[in-house]
Amino acid sequence: MKAGADMKIAGKAVCVFVLLTITKVTRTVGNNRVSATVGNSSVLACPPKSNITMITWKISPRVGGPCTLGYRADQNKTDRTNCSDSMNWKFRPDRNPTLEIQQVGIAHEGNYTCEVVATEGNFHKTYHLTVLVPPRLTLYCDDHGNPVCEAAAGKPAAQISWVLESNSTPKEEGHDNGTVTVLSKFTAYSTNMTNTTCIASHPAGNQSKSIACRPSKNSGFILHVSTILCFLSIITFMAVIYYFKLHSNRLCHKTKCPETAPTHSPQDDTMEVEPYTTYVQKENVIYNSVSDLTAGQNLPQGLSPAT
Template sequence: MGSSQQAGWCKKPTSPTNARATLEAVRKIVDTIVLLTIAVVTGATGNNRVTVTVGSSSVLTCSPKSNITMVTWKINPKVGGFCTLGYRADQNKTDRTNCSDSINWKLRPDHDPTLEMRQVEIAHEGDYTCEVVATDGNFYKTHHLTVLAPPRLTLYCDDHGVPVCEAAAGKPPAQISWVLESTSIPKEDAHDNGTVTVLSKFTALSTNRTNTTCIVSHPAGNQSKSIACRPSENITCHLCCVIFSLASLLVLLFLLAVFHLYTFCDSRTMRNQ
């Protein structure tokens, strides 16, 4: 063969950099295919956000599948330890680990793997994952549970006759506003259980406090109260004392002026004589 033909048969070797790039591209494609396959096989249904109020009941559903062989609820609260509820069809047996009595199956797990929580507490907040093993595959469903705590509204007059509004132990923190415009800056006090107490004093420039209304806004529900505050007896007494002192001073000054005038006139009369 000629040199030109030999050149046609000979190819330039692939550089290490190009080979690594090709392998990386292949690896990414394979990883994508594997992830898609896992998603199809497991029947992942994604996540679900659930919001409930303290003291109420909550029902968390699982993937409704027939021919279930095993169901497991894995509960990971923000506060406290991990707990599980399980069911095995081959043994027709249920078990529970570290779960409180308020968390249980709603019905028979072999018919319906739904989870029920009674008298929800703040400590129940967290992630709830249901894993179902059936003849046609494995299925997962996760619930992110958020617990709301409505604040306790208290409206009162302080020692100076100023309206004070308190939204105690709310989760999340409540928002306080006044019907009459106020320049008050609310103060927050956080508690160990995740709730927050918000306090606001009415500090409007107007002195008309015959009917002041406090409005508390919260995701669990809005509340409002009205109150009529009057100056306290201490303030009234203080004002009376100030007025009496000023009046006494004016009377004393008047008497001194009269006395000096009388003395001046009497001295002139004696000189004229």
């Protein structure tokens, strides 16, 4: 039992010794969050140690593959793998292993780790770089005379506020590159306004602009004019229809247009029969006259007096 307890104690002691050794050999200086404004330069420092054997910057940017910058003291030689020209040593790495990023862009956002091998042990320090993009601030008056403030393509999204109290609710629109456009429309509680100031708060710097908008007086006038024009259009349309209808009737009277369905009366039948009746009566009168004349002259039948 005693031997087993001694073995457990010895095992714990070995574990503590190993942990202490690892802590002494490999030291983490810490992780830091840094930010840089787009277009500017950013400088990231390594832990300053003496008797440096090797230094390596390991970079994992937001866009593109990882890259490394290395220095070996025994060969007094530097090397780089897959790193762009915008990332390089700021000074001689054997004297100061600081990394400089020139013309910072959104693509440079990511993690940057510096590993140092020295006689004191191994050290590393990690930075998380965030790129700030200041928004483009514009302030204008809309068609109704309301001030509109726009903070376009900012990273992160800007916070818009007004000097005068407003019940406006900002609207955000995200873009593929990580920037955000914020739009805020000022709605005044009274129409008696002078200058209105829009303030865009952003980590890259605050911006403000002022404008004087007058409430639009043309909206009611435009509605009134539109109503009148619509009414006049209806009247004109009805007048055109009436004109063409009236003109068509007059043209029909001048040309004596036939009736659509002529009527048939019994009098027409009588008028059609009268010529035949008159003809028959005349024939009878002629026949009777010839008969009388023949009888009076005692002419043989079948002979008629010469005419």
